[in-house]
Amino acid sequence: MTGAATWRDPAWLDPALAWARERLARLGRTVTDPPEQVHVRAWSTAVRIPTDGGVVWLKSVGAGSAQEPPLAAALGGWAPGRVLVPLAVDAGRRLLLLPDGGTTLRASGRGGDLGAWEALLADHARLQVEVAAHADEMVALDVPDLRPERLPDLAAALLADDGALLTGTPDGLDPALRDRLRTGADAYAGLCRALAAGPVPASVQHDDLHDGNVFVTGDGFRFFDWGDASVAHPFLTLLVPLRGAAAALDLPPGSPVLLRLRDAYLGPWRQFAEAAVLRELAGLALLVGPLARALTWHRILRAVHPEEAAPWQASVPGWVAESVAPGPLDGAAA
The missing domain is CATH 3.90.1200.10 (Aminoglycoside phosphotransferase (APH), C-terminal lobe)
Incomplete structure (x- = not known):
């Protein structure tokens, strides 16, 4: 189960950010400023990560929304012009790395x-x-x-x-x-x-x-x-x-x-x-x-x-x- 304490716990947050940095490195991008956890709900969280190629977002969801990472990736392959296409996903850990979508x-x-x-x-x-x-x-x-x-x-x-x-x-x-x-x-x-x-x-x-x-x-x-x-x-x-x-x-x-x-x-x-x-x-x-x-x-x-x-x-x-x-x-x- 998840909750606000889950997402704020360094035991969860630090490895998740490490995953994001590693995936960004594969894309040739570097984190330039400290990440900011701007969204915390019982069932999800989002972290704003400044990089040398623009802002990206680390999102994670609870088990009740476990479909989101693989679905977002699949939709990005099937209809890339109509959805926000993830930069990376880890379905097992329910993690998404997303570009900044704008407004x-x-x-x-x-x-x-x-x-x-x-x-x-x-x-x-x-x-x-x-x-x-x-x-x-x-x-x-x-x-x-x-x-x-x-x-x-x-x-x-x-x-x-x-x-x-x-x-x-x-x-x-x-x-x-x-x-x-x-x-x-x-x-x-x-x-x-x-x-x-x-x-x-x-x-x-x-x-x-x-x-x-x-x-x-x-x-x-x-x-x-x-x-x-x-x-x-x-x-x-x-x-x-x-x-x-x-x-x-x-x-x-x-x-x-x-x-x-x-x-x-x-x-x-x-x-x-x-x-x-x-x-x-x-x-x-x-x-x-x-x-x-x-x-x-x-x-x-x-x-x-x-x-x-x-x-x-x-x-x-x-x-x-x-x-x-x-x-x-x-x-x-x-």
Whole structure:
């Protein structure tokens, strides 16, 4: 298990920095100033390393995000123009050495720009289309498999987990809602079957796509931070950015602007089906997505020291509850 103490412990940090220096030396680069550990979360850390060839970043993740180093490396090989390509990875030690990606969309001040969100979503769809043929390879790299065929059983196991749902605590899932979801398990399985039967192939599913996880470049965007990622129906990706865009753009519930963003994302998928079919599948994905997001939080928090996981544990029952709450497109005219 990991936590802030793990990442700050010299017994972990010093060997990790030694690995980074050795990899940099192979690239002909030298560290010029002391590294600075600027990001520490219970499940990950990032260290800024100045070198004679510019700043690089050492990142490490907890066991719940162990897929990130090999996935980032694989995506860098399959779609180097669309992702931040690692300089080196050590999958066994869950280490990534990354170039400085520049400015995120959020930091650029364009997070309130509708056109930027449209372009971001379209570019991310293009990435998913390009790597969809590698879905089985991603699973072989131990990227979590949340394809729709598997979701009903995974969701049922989560709904049976008192600890994950904080049963009997103030932040826990309402017992009546839990019963409702269990009773509706067949309906949920039907939604998953409909997604699986559709014409859109499984692909990488970022599961935390927002304006802080994409760099703005001269020719588009570079996506990064794959710690929540899975192999899944790609349209589940829409859940987080539609919510993020609604907040960043100050949109009211049911705003037609969100439909415009959905359609921008669906554009690159038109090679697989007509727009009406894609929109229907997107609607199904937004219904299925909250329970998948709860599974992601559960996976990550299981690998964190309990005392540090505690402030975040309500995210699991919270996302479970979102599965029956109004979605980001509810109320918008299709």
